[in-house]
Amino acid sequence: MLNFARPETYSAVLSYLAARFGIPEEIFAAYGILDAGSNLRLVSASPHLDSLSAIKVEVVGLRLVRKTNKGWKPTSAALQFLAPWITKSLVHLEPAEEIPFLQGQAIQRAFEVEPGYVAVQGRTGILGCGLYRPPFLLSQIPASSRAPFFFSEASE
Numbered sequence: 705m706l707n708f709a710r711p712e713t714y715s716a717v718l719s720y721l722a723a724r725f726g727i728p729e730e731i732f733a734a735y736g737i738l739d740a741g742s743n744l745r746l747v748s749a750s751p752h753l754d755s756l757s758a759i760k761v762e763v764v765g766l767r768l769v770r771k772t773n774k775g776w777k778p779t780s781a782a783l784q785f786l787a788p789w790i791t792k793s794l795v796h797l798e799p800a801e802e803i804p805f806l807q808g809q810a811i812q813r814a815f816e817v818e819p820g821y822v823a824v825q826g827r828t829g830i831l832g833c834g835l836y837r838p839p840f841l842l843s844q845i846p847a848s849s850r851a852p853f854f855f856s857e858a859s860e
Contacts, residue, residue: 706764709737709744717744717769720776725783725823726791738764742771746782780832780845783823787830793822795834795841802826805834811841 709717714737721727738745745765766785769776783790795815797805805811805824815822815836824834824841833844 707739709739713737713739713744717776720769721778721786724793724821725778725786725789726793727786727789731786731789737768744768744771746785777844778821778823778833780830780849783833784830787823790823790830793817793820794825795822795836796825797831799827802831805841805843806831806845808843808845808847810843812839813841814839815841 708714717737718729718732722729732746734749736747736749738747740763744767745763746768747765766781767779768782769778771777795817797811801811805826815838817836819836819838821844822834822836822841824831824843831845832849835842835844
């Protein structure tokens, strides 16, 4: 059964994304947010969503944020999807920092953003989510997304 986020949860998530990342709340007008336990998932607003309740659905939508004991944690996939609207809490990596970040290594230097979750941008766009704890930028790229794609330059 699909459970849409309660209005107060929906509002809190949109307010968080607006305050932290500058994402205008209006862009979510075409979307709904499903509450899947600790995960909130973004789905296209459609009159057909209710018909999914008649079948067993394992997963639907893009995982937008995860509830943590410290608040909302955006997913890397969501930040990549929302990239055109991100205007705040955005850090730009140097080309030499991109592969280490994608491999899960911490980047040690100062960034001009408030501590907390940030969108991490490389040469090709948003790489994913990071956690900035000055002076460290900690990769929040899921471990399952790292290993198959990024190899150490030393092995070349």
